[in-house]
Amino acid sequence: MFRLAHVTDPHFRGFREIRPLDFAGKRAVGLANLVVNRSRKHKMDLLEDLRRDLRAVAPDHLALTGDLSNVSINGEWRVALAWLDLCGLAPDAVTVIPGNHDAYVEQVVSDRSFEKLFASYQTSDVDRDPDSAYYPFVQIREQLALIGVSSAVATGDLGAWGQIGEAQLARLEALLQSPQLASLMRVVLLHHPPLVHKGGEHRNLRDREAFAAVLARAGADLVLHGHDHQDERGELAGPGGKPIPIVGGGSASYAGGLDRRARYNVFEIEGTAITWTTRVQDPATTFFREVRRERLV
Ligand SMILES: [Fe+2]
DSSP states (O other): EEEEEEEEEOOOOOOOTTTGGGHHHHHHHHHHHIIIHHHHOOHHHHHHHHHHHHHHHHOSSSESSOOOOOSHHHHHHHHHHHHHHSSSSOOGGGGOOOGGGGGGGGHHHHHHHHHHHGGGGOOOOOOOSSSSOOOEEEEEETEEEEEEEEOOOSSSSOOOOOOOOOOHHHHHHHHHHEEEEEESSEEEEEESSSOOOOOOSSSSSSSHHHHHHHHHHHOOSSEEEEESSSSEEEEEOOOOGOOEEEOOOOOOBOOOOOTSEEEEEEEETTTTEEEEEEEEEOTTTTTTEEEEEEOOO
């Protein structure tokens, strides 16, 4: 059995390396929000509890689907890197993609700041497109092909919407259909949900219909996403109408009520069968425990 852990939206805090210029524009608003709201809703202690649980569960692989930071400051990402260093998994057993908070301002996107720092978690076993397309990348691990897609764009406004873009979608379609992946379980990793669970186009995936069309033509076996900070389950149709499970994870650091409290998923994969389990932090003990076990496929 192969066990794939899925952690998302940890929103690590870390203010080293902050420069006066960082307190401008969208980041000023984001930092104010961080001080007023986020530091109350997202607790770093919960991420330590989660790491302890992850070490005990010892999955074969960990997928981290974005929003590692709040305002895309190197200090936040370095705290995330330090956390990853101590999670008990080798870099090639971890896949990382960015979320909208990791593309908070245009400069970090054009500088590829995130990709430079997380390069060892974004290696690709299939050649990257030499003409710029860094995403998607593919990591083949035993019977799995993990396909890292980026929907993180600098929105230029206060929105949290995402976009994969035509070039990346074309590359994704070709990869999903490539003979190299034909006998593997194709797991697509994406920050934004490709289905609408929460309203508001200022925060949703703009090209979700085009993504659904790619899956309808090329197929996939599982899609994992974050962004909504709650457990979500949906489906998209693959070739011949075969349902593709879409599973969204809640935030790894959310300090609120038990229905959304700090959590992560572990997928147990045996042949073509996938069992979805969810582990949630219990505030009474600080330990995580399993609250869901259901057969997905
Ligand atoms: Fe997000």
